[in-house]
Amino acid sequence: xxxxxxxxxxxxxxxxxxxxxxxxxxxxxxxxxxxxxxxxxxxxxxxxxxxxxxxxxxxxxxxxxxxxxxxxxxxxxxxxxxxxxxxxxxxxxxxxxxxxxxxxxxxxxxxxxxxxxxxxxxxxxxxxxxxxxxxxxxxxxxxxxxxxxxxxxxxxxxxxxxxxxxxxxxxxxxxxxxxxxxxxxxxxxxxxxxxxxxxxxxxxxxxxxxxxxxxxxxxxxxxxxxxxxxxxxxxxxxxxxxxxxxxxxxxxxxxxxxxxxxxxxxxxx
Amino acid sequence: xxxxxxxxxxxxxxxxxxxxxxxxxxxxxxxxxxxxxxxxxxxxxxxxxxxxxxxxxxxxxxxxxxxxxxxxxxxxxxxxxxxxxxxxxxxxxxxxxxxxxxxxxxxxxxxxxxxxxxxxxxxxxxxxxxxxxxxxxxxxxxxxxxxxxxxxxxxxxxxxxxxxxxxxxxxxxxxxxxxxxxxxxxxxxxxxxxxxxxxxxxxxxxxxxxxxxxxxxxxxxxxxxxxxxxxxxxxxxxxxxxxxxxxxxxxxxxxxxxxxxxxxxxxxxxxxxxxxxxxxxxxxxxxxxxxxxxxxxxxxxxxxxxxxxxxxxxxxxxxxxxxxxxxxxxxxxxxxxxxxxxxxxxxxxxxxxxxxxxxxxxxxxxxxxx
Amino acid sequence: xxxxxxxxxxxxxxxxxxxxxxxxxxxxxxxxxxxxxxxxxxxxxxxxxxxxxxxxxxxxxxxxxxxxxxxxxxxxxxxxxxxxxxxxxxxxxxxxxxxxxxxxxxxxxxxxxxxxxxxxxxxxxxxxxxxxxxxxxxxxxxxxxxxxxxxxxxxxxxxxxxxxxxxxxxxxxxxxxxxxxxxxxxxxxxxxxxxxxxxxxxxxxxxxxxxxxxxxxxxxxxxxxxxxxxxxxxxxxxxxxxxxxxxxxxxxxxxxxxxxxxxxxxxx
Numbered sequence: 026x027x028x029x030x031x032x033x034x035x036x037x038x039x040x041x042x043x044x045x046x047x048x049x050x051x052x053x054x055x056x057x058x059x060x061x062x063x064x065x066x067x068x069x070x071x072x073x074x075x076x077x078x079x080x081x082x083x084x085x086x087x088x089x090x091x092x093x094x095x096x097x098x099x100x101x102x103x104x105x106x107x108x109x110x111x112x113x114x115x116x117x118x119x120x121x122x123x124x125x126x127x128x129x130x131x132x133x134x135x136x137x138x139x140x141x142x143x144x145x146x147x148x149x150x151x152x153x154x155x156x157x158x159x160x161x162x163x164x165x166x167x168x169x170x171x172x173x174x175x176x177x178x179x180x181x182x183x184x185x186x187x188x189x190x191x192x193x194x195x196x197x198x199x200x201x202x203x204x205x206x207x208x209x210x211x212x213x214x215x216x217x218x219x220x221x222x223x224x225x226x227x228x229x230x231x232x233x234x235x236x237x238x239x240x241x242x243x244x245x246x247x248x249x250x251x252x253x254x255x256x257x258x259x260x261x262x263x264x265x266x267x268x269x270x271x272x273x274x275x276x277x278x279x280x281x282x283x284x285x286x287x288x289x290x291x292x293x294x
Numbered sequence: 295x296x297x298x299x300x301x302x303x304x305x306x307x308x309x310x311x312x313x314x315x316x317x318x319x320x321x322x323x324x325x326x327x328x329x330x331x332x333x334x335x336x337x338x339x340x341x342x343x344x345x346x347x348x349x350x351x352x353x354x355x356x357x358x359x360x361x362x363x364x365x366x367x368x369x370x371x372x373x374x375x376x377x378x379x380x381x382x383x384x385x386x387x388x389x390x391x392x393x394x395x396x397x398x399x400x401x402x403x404x405x406x407x408x409x410x411x412x413x414x415x416x417x418x419x420x421x422x423x424x425x426x427x428x429x430x431x432x433x434x435x436x437x438x439x440x441x442x443x444x445x446x447x448x449x450x451x452x453x454x455x456x457x458x459x460x461x462x463x464x465x466x467x468x469x470x471x472x473x474x475x476x477x478x479x480x481x482x483x484x485x486x487x488x489x490x491x492x493x494x495x496x497x498x499x500x501x502x503x504x505x506x507x508x509x510x511x512x513x514x515x516x517x518x519x520x521x522x523x524x525x526x527x528x529x530x531x532x533x534x535x536x537x538x539x540x541x542x543x544x545x546x547x548x549x550x551x552x553x554x555x556x557x558x559x560x561x562x563x564x565x566x567x568x569x570x571x572x573x574x575x576x577x578x579x580x581x582x583x584x585x586x587x588x589x590x591x592x593x594x595x596x597x598x599x600x601x602x603x604x605x606x607x608x609x610x611x612x613x614x615x616x617x618x619x620x621x622x623x624x625x626x627x628x629x630x631x632x633x634x635x636x637x638x639x640x641x642x643x644x645x646x647x648x649x650x651x652x653x654x655x656x657x658x659x660x661x662x663x664x
Numbered sequence: 665x666x667x668x669x670x671x672x673x674x675x676x677x678x679x680x681x682x683x684x685x686x687x688x689x690x691x692x693x694x695x696x697x698x699x700x701x702x703x704x705x706x707x708x709x710x711x712x713x714x715x716x717x718x719x720x721x722x723x724x725x726x727x728x729x730x731x732x733x734x735x736x737x738x739x740x741x742x743x744x745x746x747x748x749x750x751x752x753x754x755x756x757x758x759x760x761x762x763x764x765x766x767x768x769x770x771x772x773x774x775x776x777x778x779x780x781x782x783x784x785x786x787x788x789x790x791x792x793x794x795x796x797x798x799x800x801x802x803x804x805x806x807x808x809x810x811x812x813x814x815x816x817x818x819x820x821x822x823x824x825x826x827x828x829x830x831x832x833x834x835x836x837x838x839x840x841x842x843x844x845x846x847x848x849x850x851x852x853x854x855x856x857x858x859x860x861x862x863x864x865x866x867x868x869x870x871x872x873x874x875x876x877x878x879x880x881x882x883x884x885x886x887x888x889x890x891x892x893x894x895x896x897x898x899x900x901x902x903x904x905x906x907x908x909x910x911x912x913x914x915x916x917x918x919x920x921x922x923x924x925x926x927x928x929x930x931x932x
Contacts, residue, residue, distance in 0.1 A: 032740045033843055040741035041749070043734040044756035047814060050771030052781065054763060057770065064529075065770045107674040114670025124921040130674060133682055135916050137892045138872045140689065140909045141682075143391060148685040150395040161399060173682050176674065178865065184924075185820045185861035189827035219826045223819045230761050237872075241388065244399055245349060245378045254764055256354045256381045266766050273762035281754055387897035482883040483898065523800045524883030537777035539800060652899040659894075660712045663719070663886045 051274070058267035065264050076268035086253065086265060093233055093250040096164055100171035101228035107172070108179035108224060113209060116187045117195070127180075134177035142241040145170040149242055162244045170242055171232040178231060179224035186220020187213075346375045348583045348591065352404040354381025360607035361404075365595040372594065375587055386413065393418035393578050401581040401588050407441040408648040410576040414440025420577040426589040431596040431614045433631075438644065441574035442592045445604060446611035448630040448639055449486035450568040452550040454541040456560055465567045468542060469494035469517050476541030477522030479534045480514075484658040485647070486569040487514070489640060490544055493567050499640040507654055511661045524662055535561050548609035551628040568639040570630055573610065605629060689902070693910055696903030703907035713891070713908065720887040723802065723877075724870040727809045731866045732859060734810070735817035742818070743825055757815050765812070769879045772799065772808060800882030808880040809870055816869060817862040824858025860923065868916065888912060 032040065053067065060066050061073035080086050111130060120126060133141055149161040149170070159165045190213060198212045214221075236251040243252060254266045352361060358379040366377035382388070384403035390413060392398040405413075413419045419440040427442050436443040451462050457476060467474055468490065480487050488505050491513040497506070514521075522540040525531040531545040535553060550563035575595070577588040595601070601612035602620045611631035612618065618632055626632045630639070693703050707713055742753040760768065775781050776798040783795040798804065828851065836846050852859075874890040888908075895905035 032737075032744055033847075036737050036740050037745065037749070039734065039737035040745070040753065043738045043814065044741075044753050046734075047756040047760050047811065049775065050763060050768040050811070051759070053771035053774040054767045057767070057774070065767075067774055107677060110670045111674040114668070118668075118671070120671065124925060126671060126675065127924055128917050128921055129678055129683065131920060132678070132686070132913070132917075134868050135913045135920070136686065137889050137909050137912065138874075139889070139893045139896050140686070140905070143387075143896060144682060144686045144689055146391055147395070147688065148681050150397070151685070154397075169681055173678065176678070180674075181861050181865055182820055182823055185857050186823045186827065188857040189824055216827070220823045223823050227816070227819050234761075234765070236765075240382050241391075244351075244380045244382065251764065252382075254766055256358065266764055267770070270763045270767045274759050277758050277762055278755060281751065281758060285751055385897035387900040387902075390900050390902075482878075522797075522882065526878050526883055530879065533773060533777075537773065538779040538795075539777050652901065655894075655899060656710075656712055659886055659891075660715070663884050664715065 058271045076264045079265045089250040089253045097229045097232040099168045100232040103172045104176040104179045104228040105225045112183040130180045131177045133173050138237040142238045146241050162246045175228040175231040179228050182224040186217040190216045348377045348401045350402040351380045351384040351400050364600045364604040369594045398578045405576045407438050407574040407644045410441030411648050423589045427592050441576045443613040444575045445573045446631050448547040448568045448570045450547045452563045455562040457541050463566045465490045465494035471520040479523045479540040479543035482524040482526040484655045489569045503643045547630050565635040565638045570639040571642045692902050693906035703903045707907045716891050727870050728867040731810045731813045735814045739821040804880035805877045805885050808876040813866045820861030821858045824855040828854045
C-alpha cells in the first residue's frame with residue numbers, strides 16, 4: 026500500500042484548501058477561550074486564563090468528560106461488535122430478505138433524530154421499572170440509546186469495507202475446506218481491519234457529540250459533556266466550552282505528532 | 295455529583311458576592327445552607343438522588359443558578375426537600391412525553407401558561423391548589439387553572455443607539471426602514487411578532503385580539519427584505535445586535551437590559567408598545583414528590599423578596615405585584631412589570647394562544663421561510 | 665443455520681430497543697386524533713410541508729455533492745500526499761471532531777458576521793466598503809453543514825481507497841495511460857463503494873440537522889428535521905409528526921434499499 030497514485034496539482038490544491046477550511050474556525054475558537062468575559066466573545070486587549078482554571082476548579086466538567094468517554098467507548102465497542110457480526114453475516118450469506126434486514130439496521134439513521142429521541146425515551150421509560158442498570162437518566166441507558174443511534178453508521182462503513190474484499194479469496198479458502206471461523210478470522214477480518222477501526226472511531230465520535238437524544242433521556246444525573254455544554258445555550262454559551270475544545274485539540278495534535286515521531290524513529294532503526 | 299454541585303454553588307455564591315449581586319449576609323446564609331443540605335444526609339458522590347429530591351425543569355443557563363438562589367435554596371432550608379434544577383427545557387412535547395408515561399421523573403416545569411392549560415385539559419397537569427398557592431399574590435388577569443403565574447418577560451425594541459439620532463418610539467417605527475434604516479431581527483416562533491406587526495399597521499393595542507393573522511402576515515411579508523434574521527434563542531438575539539448583523543430587533547427584555555448594561559447604552563431598549571408575556575409554573579400529574587410539596591414550592595416562590603432576587607439575577611419581572619415596590623430605584627427601569635413600564639405594554643392573550651398558536655405558527659413559518 | 669447468529673444480535677437489539685417503541689409512536693399517525701389516514705392526507709396537502717421538503721432536498725443535495733468532492737480530494741491527499749501534507753491533512757480531519765458544534769458555530773459567527781474578522785479585514789484593505797452578508801442566509805447554512813460533514817465523509821472514502829488494488833493502477837500506468845485517465849477510468853470506479861457510502865452518510869446525516877441551519881441560516885431556512893421537531897416538541901401534534909416522519913423514512917429507505925441492491929448487483 027505504498028505509492029498508489031500521487032495526487033496531481035489540482036487534487037493537491039483542492040485538498041489543501043479543504044484542510045485550511047476545516048481548520049478555519051480555530052482562528053476564532055482559540056482566542057475566544059482566552060476571553061476575560063463570562064460569555065463567548067473575542068478578547069479585546071485583555072487575555073485571561075479563567076476558563077482554563079474553571080475546567081480545573083469545577084470538577085463537574087471533568088466528571089462529564091469521563092462520563093462521555095465511558096459512554097462513548099462502551100457504545101462504540103457494542104456498535105462495532107454488533108455491526109461487524111451483522112455485516113459479515115450479510116456479506117457471506119447474502120440473505121434473501123437482505124433489503125429488509127439492511128433497512129432495519131439503517132433505520133435509526135433514517136428516522137428524524139427527534140423521533141428517535143422520543144422512541145428511545147419511551148423504551149427507557151418502559152424498562153426502567155424492570156432493572157436497575159439500563160435506566161432513564163443512567164449511564165447504561167445512555168449507552169444503549171447511543172448504540173442504537175450510531176450502529177447504522179458503523180454498518181455503512183463496514184459494508185463499504187467488505188465491498189472491497191475480493192470474494193474469490195473467500196471462495197478459495199472455502200473450497201480448501203476452511204471452516205466458517207477460519208474464513209472470518211484468517212481471511213476476511215484482516216482485509217477489513219481499517220474498516221473496523223474506522224467504524225469504531227466514527228461510533229465513538231458520534232456518541233461523544235450526541236445531544237439530540239441525550240437531552241431527552243437524561244435529567245439531573247447522567248450529564249454528558251455535550252449536555253453540560255448545551256445547558257447554557259439559552260442564555261450564554263460558557264467559554265469553558267472553547268477552553269475545553271482547545272485542550273482536546275492540543276491533545277489530539279500531540280497524539281498525531283507523537284505517532285509520527287514514533288513511526289519515524291521506527292523507520293530510522 | 296452532589297459534592298460537586300455544592301462546590302459549584304459555593305463558587306457561584308462567591309462570584310455573585312464579588313460581582314455585587316449578593317450581599318455579604320446573603321452569602322453567609324447561602325454557605326450555611328449548603329452546609330445544611332449535606333447534613334441532611336445527601337452523601338457526597340452518590341449518584342442517586344435522595345427520596346425527597348424535587349426536580350424542577352427550566353430552560354437552563356443562568357436560570358439554573360438564579361432559580362436555585364432565589365427559590366430552591368430557601369425552600370430546602372424550610373422543608374428539607376432539595377430542589378434539583380434540570381435545564382433541558384420543558385417543551386410542551388417533552389412534558390407530554392413525561393406525563394403520558396404515567397410515572398414522570400419531573401415534578402415542576404417552567405412553562406408557558408397556554409401550554410400548561412392545554413396539557414392540563416388533557417389530564418397531564420395537576421390543577422393549582424389555591425388553598426396552598428396564594429391567589430392574592432398574583433396579578434389580576436393572570437390566573438389559570440393549571441399554571442401558576444411565576445414571572446413576566448417582554449418583547450421589546452432594542453436598537454443600535456449609535457445609528458439613530460431619534461430613538462424608535464413605536465412598532466410603526468420598527469417597521470419603517472426609511473425613517474430608521476438598517477436590518478431588523480424578529481422572533482422565529484411568532485409569539486409577540488403578530489402583535490407588533492398589527493400595532494405597526496395601526497391596530498390599537500386594546501383591539502388586537504383576536505389577532506388578524508392575515509393582516510399581520512401581510513405586514514411582515516411586505517417588510518421581509520429588511521429582516522436580517524429570525525432568532526430562536528436569547529443568546530442568538532444578543533449576538534445579532536452585538537455583531538452588527540442587525541441594527542434593531544424585537545427581543546426579550548432580559549436580553550435587552552443585558553445589552554443595555556454591557557454596552558453602556560450603545561445598544562438601548564424602549565418599553566414603548568412592548569408586549570409583555572407571563573411565565574408560569576406547572577405541576578405534572580403523578581409527579582414523584584407528590585402534589586403537596588410541589589404546591590408548597592410554588593407558594594414559597596411567591597415571596598416578593600425572592601422574586602426581586604430573581605429579577606436582579608435574571609431580569610424577569612415579579613409575578614407578585616407587591617414585589618415591584620421592593621425593586622431598587624436604579625433597577626426599576628429594567629423591570630417589565632414596573633407600573634411605568636407595564637402601562638406602555640400589551641399583555642399576550644393566553645386564551646388566544648392556547649386556541650390558535652399551532653396553526654398561527656405554521657402560517658408564520660410559511661411566510662418567513664418563503 | 666448457525667450462521668444466522670451473525671445477523672441475529674443486531675436485529676434482536678434493534679428490534680427490542682428501537683423497533684417496538686418506534687412502532688408505538690408511528691402507530692399514532694393512524695390513530696391520533698382518530699383512526700384513519702387523515703394525518704397523511706394533511707401532511708401531503710400542506711404547502712408548508714412541500715416548501716420545506718423542497719428546501720431540504722436542495723440544501724442537503726448541494727451539501728452532499730460539495731462535501732463528498734472536497735472529502736475525496738482530502739482523502740487522496742491524506743493517504744498519498746507528501747509526508748508533511750499527510751500530517752497537516754490528518755490534523756485538519758481530526759481536529760474539527762473535538763470542536764463542539766457550539767464553539768465552531770461561534771467561530772463561524774465571529775469570522776463571517778458583519779463585524780466579523782473577514783469583513784473587518786476586507787474593509788480595512790479597501791476591497792469592500794459595506795460589509796458582505798456571508799451568513800444568516802442559505803450560504804451560511806451550507807457552509808456550516810459542509811464543514812461539519814467533510815470529516816465524516818472521509819471515513820468511508822479512506823476505507824475504500826485503502827483497499828484499492830494498487831497493482832491495477834500500476835499496471836495501467838505501465839501501459840502508458842495518462843494520469844487523468846487512470847484517475848477517472850480506473851481509480852474513481854474502484855472507489856465507487858466508498859463514494860456511495862460517503863454520499864449516503866453525508867446526505868442522511870444532513871437530513872437530520874436542525875441546529876446548524878438555525879444558527880447560521882438566520883432562522884429562515886426551516887428544514888424537515890426542524891419541522892418535525894416543531895410538531896413533536898414545540899406544538900405537539902404527534903399524529904401529524906409521525907405521519908410526516910413515516911413518509912420521509914419510507915422514501916429514503918426505499919431509495920437506499922434500491923441503491924444497495926444495485927451496488928450489490930454490480931459488485932459480484
